[in-house]
Amino acid sequence: YITTDELYQAMKxxxxxxxxxxxxxxxxxxxNN
Incomplete structure (x- = not known):
């Protein structure tokens, strides 16, 4: 499971x-959760 913050950093x-x-x-x- 990944936090939105981690996802944001990854996408950036x-x-x-x-x-x-x-x-x-x-x-x-x-x-969507």
Whole structure:
């Protein structure tokens, strides 16, 4: 299990979109729990 913070750092590290894109994805992931 991974925290959203770790996921955020990983996505940023791999250049998967900018900050707002990442936050959008994380918000969607968060609501799917």
């Amino acid at each position: 590290g791999y250049g998967m979109g900018d900050e707002s894109t990442i936050k959008e994805v994380l918000d969607e992931v968060d609501t």
